[in-house]
Amino acid sequence: MxxxxxxxxxxxxxxxxxxxxxxxxxxxxxxxxxxxxxxxxxxxxxxxxxxxxxxxxxxxxxxxxxxxxxxxxxxxxxxxxxxxxxxxxxxxxxxxxxxxxxxxxxPGVSSFCGAASVLNLEYTLPGVSQSVVITRVSGRTPVPDKESIESFAAHQATMVIFLSTGMLEELSKRLIEGGYQEDSPAAIVYKATWKDEKTFLCTVGSLAMTADENKISKTALIIIGDVLSRGRYERSQLYHPNFSTQFRKGVSE
CATH class of the missing domain: 3.40.1010.10 (Tetrapyrrole methylase, N-terminal domain)
Structure with missing residues (x-):
């Protein structure tokens, strides 16, 4: 076996x-x-x-x-x-x-889950993003045209980008072409959950500079999206006192 x-x-x-x-x-x-x-x-x-x-x-x-x-x-x-x-x-x-x-x-715990734990991050904040796009930049091995960074960026969903740390200038350019702003929140997570892990909060426009300054060239995930800003989001309905579920009857105001 x-x-x-x-x-x-x-x-x-x-x-x-x-x-x-x-x-x-x-x-x-x-x-x-x-x-x-x-x-x-x-x-x-x-x-x-x-x-x-x-x-x-x-x-x-x-x-x-x-x-x-x-x-x-x-x-x-x-x-x-x-x-x-x-x-x-x-x-x-x-x-x-x-x-x-x-x-x-x-199955195992993916590094994109490990990165979220390191940042104490929820990828799917109500009212901010309810989808997570896991992708990578086309490099020595191609990515289908229908899965371009620009097309995914247009949705403004949370993005977790693998295998792309050595192409951050290109990544930033393509994210902005797809609809993100230069000051959109971003993060670099190096070796999530390892003893030598490092995390850097930055912006879409400063990804390459942040990686260069901290000598990060591989083994890192790039996270893009407004969930990183930890700003306003909607309360979860599941635990709202007025929300009924199979296990609990909601109390009307």
């Missing part, structure tokens, strides 16, 4: 209980290089074989899985955050299906 496991956003104690149990029982672990906290590997058994996928191709990763399966070993593919976001897992799963090798997934 191949088990895809989300390692969480960084801190070793933010992996799920299920994920930790799977790691402890693994015979083979293939982990995603510097993106996964190596403290998690300390929970592996003494006989566990450990491979760093940062120096491997897809074909080499699959070969380790195939070899392990032939030996009747339990293999863990340990991805950062939750594998469903920028984890390149579908291509692995498709090959495993072609080879009739069983697999399953264990």
């Amino acid at each position: 191949i088990r895809f496991v989300g390692a969480g956003p960084g801190a070793s104690d933010l992996i799920t209980v299920r994920g930790l149990k799977i790691i402890k029982e693994a015979d083979v672990i293939i982990y995603a290089g510097s993106l996964v906290n190596k403290e998690l590997l300390e929970y592996a058994g003494k006989e566990c074989q450990i491979f760093n996928s940062a120096v491997m191709t897809l074909e080499e990763v699959i070969q380790v899985m195939v070899d392990s399966e032939e030996k009747g070993l339990d293999t863990v593919r340990l991805h950062t955050g939750d594998p469903c976001l920028y984890g390149a897992v579908r291509e692995q799963m498709d090959i495993l299906e072609q080879k009739n090798i069983p697999y399953e997934s264990c």
Whole structure:
């Protein structure tokens, strides 16, 4: 059995209980290089074989899985955050299906959740934003034209932008072309929940300058939106005394 496991956003104690149990029982672990906290590997058994996928191709990763399966070993593919976001897992799963090798997934806490916790931020403030756009800037690997930064920016929803720290001048330009202002609230969260995490509140127009001044060039999330301003927002109806739910009858004024 191949088990895809989300390692969480960084801190070793933010992996799920299920994920930790799977790691402890693994015979083979293939982990995603510097993106996964190596403290998690300390929970592996003494006989566990450990491979760093940062120096491997897809074909080499699959070969380790195939070899392990032939030996009747339990293999863990340990991805950062939750594998469903920028984890390149579908291509692995498709090959495993072609080879009739069983697999399953264990979700993890995504770094976009970790970033919110670091900032004590709610992405979906009533009356401000009720949607979160998770995306990235097109770089060495493309993004579909229909998912351009400009098109998403036009909605003025909360945006969480992955894998784009090295292209912040372009990102700012495209956000402004899409409808944001230069002084629209923004944040840079470096290595959320890791011991060396850093956060910087800034504006859309000052993203590149803020990153340069603080020597941030990778492993950071960019957050855009009015939820960062912590200004006016509407009270949640769910807990309003006049709002009835299945479990509580509202009291009219």
